[in-house]
Amino acid sequence: MNTVRARVWQFEIVPGAGGDPSVHARKLGGMALPVHLARLVHINALACDFRRVVDYRIRVHEARLLTSYLAAPSGLALQVDYSSLLATSLHVRRFISECAGLGVMTAGSEKLFSWKPGRDTLHSFDVLPPGPLQTKYGTFGVRPDLLFHLPNGPVAGEARGRHREAKTLFPKSPDSNQKERLLQLAAWSADLKDHPYFMSWVWIGATGVGVDIFIPKAGWWGGDGLQLGAIQEEYEPDWWIEPPRRVRRSELDDGMDGRLSVPRRGRTRTNVVAIRDRTDERVEGVLDTLYRTAGPTVGSFAGVPVRGSWAPADELGTARHDVLIGILAEYPSGQRRARRRPEGIELAGKRADVHLEGRLLTVVRETGGTWPSWAQLEEELLEV
Structure with a gap:
């Protein structure tokens, strides 16, 4: 944090x-x-x-x-x-x-x-x-x-x-x-x-x-x-x-x-969808499209297929962070809740900041070492 x-x-x-x-x-x-x-x-x-x-x-x-x-x-x-x-x-x-x-x-x-x-x-x-x-x-x-x-x-x-x-x-x-x-x-x-x-x-x-x-x-x-x-x-x-x-x-x-x-008819950046309203077909459409365009399934998280990959934040040279945007195929069952760790966690030996909500998981981690697997992420982020 x-x-x-x-x-x-x-x-x-x-x-x-x-x-x-x-x-x-x-x-x-x-x-x-x-x-x-x-x-x-x-x-x-x-x-x-x-x-x-x-x-x-x-x-x-x-x-x-x-x-x-x-x-x-x-x-x-x-x-x-x-x-x-x-x-x-x-x-x-x-x-x-x-x-x-x-x-x-x-x-x-x-x-x-x-x-x-x-x-x-x-x-x-x-x-x-x-x-x-x-x-x-x-x-x-x-x-x-x-x-x-x-x-x-x-x-x-x-x-x-x-x-x-x-x-x-x-x-x-x-x-x-x-x-x-x-x-x-x-x-x-x-x-x-x-x-x-x-x-x-x-x-x-x-x-x-x-x-x-x-x-x-x-x-x-x-x-x-x-x-x-x-x-x-x-x-x-x-x-x-x-x-x-x-x-x-x-x-x-x-x-x-x-x-x-001129009078605005919609911005291109701040169109944040209604996250909580899962019945809104537009919400599902955005998440479904992100999932579909994220490449092959790379593992599972909370028992749900997940897609997404790590990427270095190296647009200005040597990366200081690695970033993960993970998209779940569907909403988790809710049987395992995300742990509340406001000060961040350690993933594969490096400090990381994590946000998990619904079908979207984002992680920003100090660069270095091996990127944690989905099994490691699940173990660290979800309650037993």
Whole structure:
């Protein structure tokens, strides 16, 4: 397990000078947000547009690319090969930033809102299932990225990320792109009778990886459900964000660089399927396609045929990690549960970070030695 330095802000939407929503954010403090690299790979492996081509080989290639730039020494802060990141093209920087943003937002939802993968449903706003959700939220215009269904009610989540060339990792005042997106989401929330949402904004810089997390004010969305115990109080001036003009629903923050674009009809990266809703044929379609394109069956896991292979994260030279994305032919029977080891495990003599959920297993392991077999993985990861 690794951590990301987080600043946690609590915000409320108040009427602006012209009647449009404005945002007042107050810093609650800072915290070390737990981030599992295998979980980050896991959530991005599902972040594919199932209306297009879904291919296991592409998921592995992207995982290798991501873990080539990110470094995760056991128990320490998540790091990035920043000099290499600066030397690469803009679209690669945006890809790394967006993947990190999606993973860190998911980590924030688990830590602060107690969202549990496999228990609580998760939807992408870009691919909401037909029915009540589409009727309520629509299918076009400015919207957050994900919809987390929690015991206290639904909360929307927004993931953003960008690299930062300044010497300090965090800005002292809100970035112009942060302002724009917070105001757009405030207008979206107001149109839906103050729908609760939160936003994570990842910064990747020379000193590491950090995130600004904006959470709703207490009482707006079941405030007692927020888990704030790990936050250490730190003072910074409040942020008052006023709308310079009317934010139109047809305007869109295209992603990592904050530029406006045409109305969105679906992103290509953050289309995370509803993991828990196993009856959704689209979920099964994505997993079935990944399984079908993953090559021959290589063994069994929990008594179920499994496909997938190890790959070195060596896109920048000598690998520091090896990555495994394993796809099971079907859901395990549930007789053997995954062991809960938040600090990671040791596999074949090397430290590893593991995430197992449903039919998808992801492992990020320190490189070196012989890759563990499926029998070894089953012995280490499942309860007897």
